[in-house]
Amino acid sequence: MVSKTFRSRLGILLVLVLIVPMAVIGQGRSGDHSHPGMQPDGSFIGPDGTRFVSQKAFVDAGRRCAVPHLDELEVSRIEGKSNNGKGKPGGGGDGGGTEPPPSGDPVVVNVYYHVVIKSDGTGDFPDSWLDAQIDVMNDASSGLGPDRNGNLVSGIGAVTRFSFVRAGTTRTVNDSWYNAGPGTAAEKQMKEALRQGSADDLNFYTTGGGGYLGWATFPWNYASSPKQDGIVCYWASLPGSSYTPYNLGDTATHEVGHWLGLYHTFQGGCQGSGDQVSDTPAERSAQYRCPVGADSCKNVAGLDPIENFMDYTDDYCMYQFTAGQAGRSSSMWDSYRAGK
Numbered sequence: 562m563v564s565k566t567f568r569s570r571l572g573i574l575l576v577l578v579l580i581v582p583m584a585v586i587g588q589g590r591s592g593d594h595s596h597p598g599m600q601p602d603g604s605f606i607g608p609d610g611t612r613f614v615s616q617k618a619f620v621d622a623g624r625r626c627a628v629p630h631l632d633e634l635e636v637s638r639i640e641g642k643s644n645n646g647k648g649k650p651g652g653g654g655d656g657g658g659t660e661p662p663p664s665g666d667p668v669v670v671n672v673y674y675h676v677v678i679k680s681d682g683t684g685d686f687p688d689s690w691l692d693a694q695i696d697v698m699n700d701a702s703s704g705l706g707p708d709r710n711g712n713l714v715s716g717i718g719a720v721t722r723f724s725f726v727r728a729g730t731t732r733t734v735n736d737s738w739y740n741a742g743p744g745t746a747a748e749k750q751m752k753e754a755l756r757q758g759s760a761d762d763l764n765f766y767t768t769g770g771g772g773y774l775g776w777a778t779f780p781w782n783y784a785s786s787p788k789q790d791g792i793v794c795y796w797a798s799l800p801g802s803s804y805t806p807y808n809l810g811d812t813a814t815h816e817v818g819h820w821l822g823l824y825h826t827f828q829g830g831c832q833g834s835g836d837q838v839s840d841t842p843a844e845r846s847a848q849y850r851c852p853v854g855a856d857s858c859k860n861v862a863g864l865d866p867i868e869n870f871m872d873y874t875d876d877y878c879m880y881q882f883t884a885g886q887a888g889r890s891s892s893m894w895d896s897y898r899a900g901k
Contacts, residue, residue: 596797596804597805598619598804598805598807599616600612603615605618607772608624608771608773608774608797609769609770609771609772616849620847623773624773624774625847626773626774626775626776626812626816626819626825626873627771627773627775628777628779628816631828633829636824636829636833636834640834663721663890665722665891667722667724668723668894669723669725670724671726671728671729671761672728672763673728673729673730673756673762673763674731674767675731675766675767676691676730676733676767676796677733677735677739677751677766677769678734678735679734679739680736683739684739684767684768685732686796686799686802689801690799690800690801691727691799693810694799694800694813696800697800697810697811698813698814698817700713701718701811701814701881702724702882703715703721703724704716704717705718707880718881718882718883719881719882719883719886719887721882721886721890721891722887722890722891722894723821723894725763733755735751738751739769740768741768741793742771742772742773743773748771751768752790752791756788760780761894761899761900763791763820765792765794765813766792766793767795768793768796769795769796770798774795774807774812775794775795775815775816777820778790778791778792779820780820780821780894780896780897781893783897783901784897790820792816792819792820793816794812794816798810798812806877807875808876810876814870815871818871819871821890821893822889822890822892822893822897823836823882823889824837824838825847825873826841826844826869826871826872827872829843830843830844830858831843831845831861836871837889838886838889840884840886841869841883841886842858842862842863842864842866843858844857847873848865848867848873849873849874850874850878851874851875851877851878852867852874866883867879868881869882869886871886
């Protein structure tokens with residue numbers, strides 16, 4: 562068992578070990594595996610090379626996740642249509658709503674990786690990174706997290722129905738797709754060409770991120786746009802890179818949360834129905850780094866859920882889904898993905 566702190570140190574070591582063997586193991590071009598986001602002067606380098614004056618500026622620019630922040634009217638429309646297996650909407654930590662516990666048989670999700678590489682080799686990396694990413698996602702969905710001594714133990718987060726297996730991998734050299742941003746023609750072309758499986762298969766694209774760490778489609782989007790379904794992550798957010806502080810694989814954990822129907826924990830801010838989950842306290846806006854004790858909604862019970870995978874905190878800081886999120890994702894799976 563290893564802690565996230567140990568995983569981060571191990572990731573740096575892996576970078577040094579793996580740069581040399583790349584040509585030997587037949588993975589193609591070497592690419593660039595050493596480019597931390599955080600700089601010594603406090604500035605932050607985004608996935609597309611844009612320099613921000615600080616990490617906060619990067620987060621405030623919306624580059625952490627490109628999934629749109631929905632307004633209350635849109636959330637009400639979606640929730641009214643899905644009903645989510647609940648009476649009234651929960652969320653915001655206000656005690657409203659009752660999320661059913663995860664029910665039904667365990668779900669094994671096939672993950673189809675699509676590694677998109679620039680013609681100069683940037684974005685190529687070893688298969689071991691893909692396997693490590695599966696491990697991170699499985700740790701998160703099974704409730705594993707760090708204890709006070711930094712050991713990875715069960716019971717830290719909620720247990721969900723889901724586990725993930727690597728079902729296939731494609732590698733494609735295409736500069737346009739590598740640079741594709743959310744909603745672009747290049748993204749559409751990439752997904753239409755590469756996507757495999759059906760609604761219950763996860764298509765996971767690694768690219769240059771288009772300036773973002775990642776984005777995802779929600780389960781209710783599948784019926785109208787099945788070919789666009791899946792998640793896209795900046796390739797250096799996978800465990801094995803040195804893109805600190807986002808190199809432990811939890812960008813993917815976050816985006817998979819969206820793919821399973823979860824909103825950001827700061828959805829709705831301090832007002833309204835929030836993220837439709839009653840055991841994630843309300844949060845005025847996204848947090849970053851690891852601000853222990855943050856309480857941005859003082860009129861609502863509970864500290865900001867900085868440890869939650871659906872916030873924007875650094876990878877080492879986030880380590881759990883809640884029981885309510887486990888229940889919601891289960892309900893969303895049955896409504897939109899199971900057997901579709």
